[in-house]
Amino acid sequence: MGPTPHPAVTALLETSTTGRLRPLFEGNNISFAIGFKHINYVAEAAVLNHFREAGLPVGELYRRFGLGFDVVDLHSRLGALLAVDDEVEAVVTPVTEDGADRLRFKVEQFVERDGKRVKCAGSTILVALRIDDHITAEEPWPAGLERFTTARLGDGERLEIAATPLPYGDFTAGRGATADPVLNEVIGETNAFGWRRRMGYFYCHFNERVQMSGFLRVMEEVEDLFLADRGLAIKEVLDTRGWIPVVTRSRIELLDETVMEEELYTVYTVENVFKTLLYTCRMDCYVLRDGHLVKTATGSITHGYLHEAAPNQWEMAEFDRTTVEALTTPRKAAS
Incomplete structure (x- = not known):
């Protein structure tokens, strides 16, 4: 068995998070609806928030550990319309399989419609941590993070x-x-x-x-x-x-x-x-x-x-x- 994972890595892999996010007005191209690109942006933002909540914000990953956050697979199914004034309840659930070399997350976006909680989109997101040769890491990687890194x-x-x-x-x-x-x-x-x-x-x-x-x-x-x-x-x-x-x-x-x-x-x-x-x-x-x-x-x-x-x-x-x-x-x- 390897070393015990760092608590932040454990949180990243095992703890679900919920963030409240709003789509950018830029995505309101036609009528009052938000387009697919910005719905995907919200899904990515939810995963970024998940990293922050775990104690591994992506800026610190880069500055301290020389690791770049890269979404390498983003698969989304869009359901109910997302409107320009909506506040999204974005639920991120870690679903990384044992031995996998990519972090996998399920992201669900919910909005309120007439007092009901409605799912407007669901995504699966894979994340790789790219070793950056432009900078020198200030600290060793947290235990348990290495398998998700790639050159x-x-x-x-x-x-x-x-x-x-x-x-x-x-x-x-x-x-x-x-x-x-x-x-x-x-x-x-x-x-x-x-x-x-x-x-x-x-x-x-x-x-x-x-x-x-x-x-x-x-x-x-x-x-x-x-x-x-x-x-x-x-x-x-x-x-x-x-x-x-x-x-x-x-x-x-x-x-x-x-x-x-x-x-x-x-x-x-x-x-x-x-x-x-x-x-x-x-x-x-x-x-x-x-x-x-x-x-x-x-x-x-x-x-x-x-x-x-x-x-x-x-x-x-x-x-x-x-x-x-x-x-x-x-x-x-x-x-």
């Missing part, structure tokens, strides 16, 4: 490519490019959309790598670009059909590290359209290293639309034929 976040799959990439994009290229030989080769004839984007420092943390929230932003933006490419631009659909995008489930898993200012090749593939109500897309993210495409993240998201059946009463909208055709018909590769 690197994964080792992503490497793909051979024949295409020659375009020159490095200009810093003022805005939202990046969708016309790229590498993207065309990876997509081929599949029902997918491609996007190439330089990852700025504002997507990153700990001086170096893109964090989970950065990939949530990529997922949100590639969906926006995809819909516009398919003739379903969000503003136009909202104005002409009264449909509001809604997400019922999302997941992102980090497979390798994406470094600040690398160009990210994102492939967004339509996988299923369910009964003209929902569609699921897979997101695969790559960077180009030493002539290979390295997959650094993967994920999926399930989308649909709501329409306002009565003032402030929202129901699922059924896709019309034009929408189904737009979602299911592959576009010709851009050159």
Whole structure:
């Protein structure tokens, strides 16, 4: 048997916590509802609070022990609407398995509706503690924490490519490019959309790598670009059909590290359209290293639309034929 775990590590692994959090106003994009990205932000914030309550705040983990907090897998199912003025009761339950090398937490978000406690989202979050070689730890790691540390976040799959990439994009290229030989080769004839984007420092943390929230932003933006490419631009659909995008489930898993200012090749593939109500897309993210495409993240998201059946009463909208055709018909590769 190893040494007795430090009390803070025991609390991290065995004690549930409850925090009261509010979503950021930034997430109130349409009507009075909070979007999926910021619901995931609340889940991450709840786990950060759990670390503080245990006595291991992430700033101290970095400064004292040289360990970076990294969410490496975030899987959420969204239920009831989260409104801009809601206060969320976020319950974090540790569910790390014996011998696991990642910390696993279940996060449940509850709000009050007409005097009742309603669950609006549930998430499973995996956390790795990345050893940072930019700094020197001031103290040894607390006993029991070592098995969750890693020198690197994964080792992503490497793909051979024949295409020659375009020159490095200009810093003022805005939202990046969708016309790229590498993207065309990876997509081929599949029902997918491609996007190439330089990852700025504002997507990153700990001086170096893109964090989970950065990939949530990529997922949100590639969906926006995809819909516009398919003739379903969000503003136009909202104005002409009264449909509001809604997400019922999302997941992102980090497979390798994406470094600040690398160009990210994102492939967004339509996988299923369910009964003209929902569609699921897979997101695969790559960077180009030493002539290979390295997959650094993967994920999926399930989308649909709501329409306002009565003032402030929202129901699922059924896709019309034009929408189904737009979602299911592959576009010709851009050159």
